Amino acid sequence: MLLIPCPWCGPRAESEFACGGEAGIVRPGAPDAVSDAEWADYLFMRTNHRGLHREQWWHAHGCRRWFIVRRDTVTCRIDGVEKMGSAGAAP
């Protein structure tokens, strides 16, 4: 069970959180301007990255804030966390 450093509450057990999957998925600003394929890519396609991965987590049984965790998908080592909207970070 991961020990996740919530940027608001500090380290807490994984069972308090829910994972929201890959971070940085950008919703097209003008949905009608993108093709069906581009829209499908936004909707369904994820990288399933091996190695360091930015992903959204939600402290569901805690402060209920969403934030971003940089986690190695091989070792589960957590490299760091980012608050939503922190400088230069895509959600």
Next chain:
Amino acid sequence: MTQPARLRHGGRINRDRPVAFTFNGRQYLGCEGDTLASALLANGVHMVARSWKYHRPRGIVGAGAEEPNAIVQLGEGSRTVPNARATQVEIHEGLIARSVNCWPGLEFDLLSLNGLFSRLLPAGFYYKTFMWPKSFWRHYEHFIRKAAGLGEAPTERDPDYYEKFNAHCDVLVAGAGPAGLTAALAAARSGARVIIADEQSEPGGSLLHARESIDGLPAVSWLRRTLAELAAIPDVRVLARSTVFGYHDHNFLAIAERLTDHLAEDRRRGPRERIWRVRAKQVILATGACERPLVFTNNDRPGVMLASAISIYTRRYAVRTGNNAVIFTNNDSAYATVLDLLDAGVRVAAVVDAREQPRGPHLEAARQRGINLMAGSAIVDVRGRRRVQAAVVASLGADANGLRGNDTTVVDCDLIGVSGGHSPVVHLYAQSGGRPLFDEGLAAFVPGPAVQTQRSVGGCRGSFALADCLREGYEAGTAAARETGHDAAATLPPGPGTLERHDYTLRPLWRVPDPPGHARGARQFLDLQNDVSASDVLLAAREGYHSVEHVKRYTALGFGTDQGKLGNINGLAILAQALGQDIAATGTTTFRPNYTPVTFGAIAGRDLGDLFEPIRLTALHAWHVEHGAEFENVGQWKRPWYYPKPGESMHEAVRRECHAARNAVAMMDASTLGKIDIQGPDAAEFLNRVYTNNWHTLKVGQCRYGLMLREDGMVMDDGVTSRLGENHFYMTTTTGGAARVYAWLERWLQTEWPELKVYLTSVTDHWATIAVVGPRSREVMKGVCGDIDFGAASFPFMSFRDGTVAEVAARVARISFSGELAYEVSVPADYARHVWKALMAAGAPHGITPYGTEAMHVLRAEKGYIIVGQDTDGSLTPQDLGMEWIVSKTKDFIGRRSFARADTARPDRKQLVGLQSADPALVLPEGGQIVDRPQWTAPVQTTGHVTSSYFSDALGRPIALAVLQSGRSRIGQTIYVTLGDGRVAPATITHPVFLDREGKRQHG
């Protein structure tokens, strides 16, 4: 004392405390401190099981978790435990145990005929024979299950309870042998918070039978002193009977502590087992090593044991495991067993050593006692069936793959101790994410680099000498404590004194050559529990199985309850040899949690029955109970389902409730609806984005129905939202969707639209909501509320008013989920019962009738109102539901873009329709699949299914809703609903609104 094989002196058992127990229906006596295995051996019982495929007699092999044969069913009735290892079961007064793997009995076993036909049962036999033809499996299965033996799960409710502890520590030590103890000692002396857990009944590991002295003290005396020191240090917790069975991410480890199973039943108090969930800053693995058997013909006969197990039984349990022993080894450690046997007065007929020039300190000590050493030799066969009678010894060739000539020597004996080297117990290391590496010198897999903050010390690291174990443990404990901020290295007293060290000299011997004239590898057993022999692995290799994981599954090697702790390494070495590659390249199978089996009771803990999931009750629950409601589970809520009067059936009660709602007045507890308070200057814009319709146009005081979609365009929730103020809204959601919707809205606000100034608060439990429904509802409301004008024009449909209901400040909304004139009264939950009773009293002259969820369903289905999650399944768009009217064409919202996707715009999508059964008495089954023709043969393409189906009191006939391909263009056609028993029921496709399609009643 009637224990014929009990030694007169020594051991850690209490001869003054005899313990009576039953094994396979016979009474025996053991001593306090015995395991079931040691007590049986003390009674001269070696043969304890039959193997599962050939049903060969099998004896006790080991003394710990690795035991493959002595698998027993403990106790009877509700407390019975299947598949316990007799080597780990402590006996207690009244213990009842029986072998799990013999049918009909141990002494007379019908299935041992399998042994005579063993050539018919090679690796893959089950796949090759029983899986074809497929339909025959059910005929074979019964027989195979019985033949496979293994234990029986209890069928009665477990009378005991189990609990879980969460714990944190600086240093967790797994294993309290010499390495683990010195690690704990150093960490504790440094001031770290320490937990040390050991699976045995008492800490000490190999010290409990060691010959060596430490710091001038016998090992057990040093052990006693060390435990006393640990006990005196605060923040040190020593757990016995506690198996560290799982090592998970981020140093999260799980420990199963067995609290009462070792006690007689009348002495058991408190929880039976406890699961410790430990988050450790540092982990030290000191799980020791497991002796490895040697693979020779008939190596499975009762009386063939691990040499180390013989030492344990002799020195710790004071048991004479035989009278005339032969030891077969490829390393020095087994000579300690020779000394132990000689000390106990057991004759050692011969020591067969695979090494050409054996050496080592134990060997030198044994040589001085006078032994018959047969160097460069191997046991190639065993005589005797139910007990070893003789060993057949031959000279090994130079490369150990063949024999030197055909000469053999027969050595009579009743006990054969084997040592093929040691396998470090790397299970927890591997579970932590590490990859074990093959060490050629040790001929064993040892831990590779640590993946987590973890260290392996002692036997599990491949350091088998006691001196190395003590030193490594102490160093690791010191270092681990330092990394948790407890640096005391400079002031620590020195660890235990140094011992003479020696090299671990071993001649790898994975498979002893076959005796002259024997088939290759037959009856050379690798996995005793699953009857996998060397010939099975060789066959698998010949048939093209090259991956160790495939060979495991093909041969069942390591599939037993022991998970191959003994035999896997020999099996993969033989595979490597057969494939002409080295062992490192062959690799190991995966070491998965749990290290040893954990009971379901312990895993479940207290999360059972009423504590399995929260139960949510509305503020009116007691009233519903008092008035005879039957309840329905909706999510975690208990909701009144219907209120039967005495003698009334459900059907009659629901008809009565519906009748009141359509013809007079009825009321229901709607408090479980999800409620979200939404505030902020961007609240209207936010609703505009999450709902399909327009929210900027909603005026304060008005309510509006909304449909919420996922981004893929599919309906996920619906509900009515009221505008309480310019920047203040009050949203309701479905009962089951409340948490999901709240989370969904928060996610969009936090991750996608942080610029919106909107604040959400869940207020589901704050408000009780009562629906007052029916043509007389206005009269009832007037009777309890004097400060709201209930005129049809002044308080129109889809608006709300604040007022005073039964002297309680209330919000009254004119909304309807039944199609009738209706009001929803919301009051703070604490006042719910008072207001409910006032409404009941005011409604009494009008015949007000409480109704439950079933009547609610009927009423809404008559109107064609969907229930998200019942009539929808996450694959329906608003258009599929005929709800285009609520989809804005002038703004963007979540899911809108997906309407244009090819699949979403497909013309033959399933659409919501009504169904009218041709049989006026038949309520179509919900979930019934729809076919287009009355006659068909499976497989057939179904075109839809029934989603809701009830008997309608208002219409006097059954109604149903369904989703059906291209359904709306097929209204008037006949389809057929499958009834699940082969029959079909014809039904006509109709419009989904059955009653008052113009909506006159709710606007009345």
